Amino acid sequence: AGRHPYHKAVVSTQSTGVEIEFSQISKLQLPYPAKEVVTLAECGTVEHYDKKYDRITAKAERPLQTSNRVFHNVSTTDDSVIRELVKEAQVFATDSILSTIMTCPRSYYSWDIIIQRIGSKLFFDKRDDSEFDLLTVNETANELPGGEGGSNSMNKLAVEATLINQNFSQQCLKREQKQFARPNPFVSKEDPEEPSSVCYRYRKFPLLGPGEAYTVICRTQVDAVTSSSTGEEQLMCIKALNEWDLKGGNSEWRQKLDTQRGDILTTEMKNNKCKLAKWTVSSILAGADLLKFGYITRSMPRSSSESIGHAILSTQQFIPKQFAAQISLDMNNAWGILRVIVDKCMQLKDGKYVLYKEPAKPILRIYKVPQNTFEENDDSDVDQD
DSSP states (O other), X not given: OOOOTTOOXXXXXXXXXXXXXXXHHTTOOOOOOGGGOEEEEEEEEEEEEOGGGGGOBTTBOEEOOOOOOBOOOOOGGGOHHHHHTGGGOSEEEEHHHHHHHHTGGGOOSOEEEEEEEETTEEEEEOOTTOOTTSOOSSTTSSSOOOOSSSTTSHHHHHHHHHHHHHHHHHHTEEEEEEEOSBOOTTOOTTOOSOBOSEEEEEEEEEEOOSSSOEEEEEEEXXXXXXXXXXXXXXXXXXXXXXXXXXXXXXXXXHHHTTTOHHHHHXXXXXXXXXXXXXXXXXXXXXXXXXXXXXXXXXXXXXXXTSOOEEEEEEEEEEOHHHHHHHTTXXXXXXXXXXXXXXXXXXXXXXXXXXXXXXXXXXXXXXXXXXXXXXXXXXXXXXXXX
């Protein structure tokens, strides 16, 4: 139970003896030094959010379109910009990796992160070809999605939710571009495919004491820009909540979203506590002004030859820090958790390790792995000594 469907655990491992129970870290506090955060580089091109999507209702839904744009989920040590900045800090990661660590007490499924300890530096990576970037669905619900077959199996739901997020984040944009100072580092002029609307913001965060102070560099990202009522430019992260459990083919969201949206969001907060927290942490790390949610449901096929489609029913917008308060996400606790993990990793000898979340157990463990592990798409199962 609790093993994420895509999770292929690590290879021959050796325990370091480091074990962190969630009960030990769920109350930690470390002040978030917002005024001391520095944006070192901004790369990419984003488009403007199309405000007509705010007028969509369940009674006037809009079909979700498939985007052919390319999304790059490049890991930390494969990022040329992070390599440029290696003298600026001791700890390096991406927003998806940091948000996974910082919200780990909310996670139920298993996951793993590669730790590379090199001299005074610490690099957090994800495994090549891992499913780290797939979204979980109802991970914290009373009843987990189950079954191996059909469109409601855990693995198919994860792929469905991830594609919905990608498609919605690109559909709700106007083709008005804002180019940042540097181009997208993962795109070359020879690439035939169009990249997604994205700005990568490389940001430097102080990780304060007790003990030695460290500096963290994190690649964060925003999806779009918009303008406020006073004409001020605002950065936006765009995410999608999706309804998948259509009982008897009927959508509860279609019936209730226009009049009882608060109830639906409350249920999502309960069933997807971890996913919503990760999105919120990522948007705060990125310095986004706004976090936009789309509410997406299934459009059932009219015949067995058709595949399931999707429809946009509504959108909702939050200021990330205010939404954090709404979901009881304490950023000072999130920084405290990161500080403990970094301290444990800084005590390790040089080498490669894995930070491993036990399936269905509120425990993190660190294992040592051979230096060449994961470098040739090794996806064998865990063998713990």
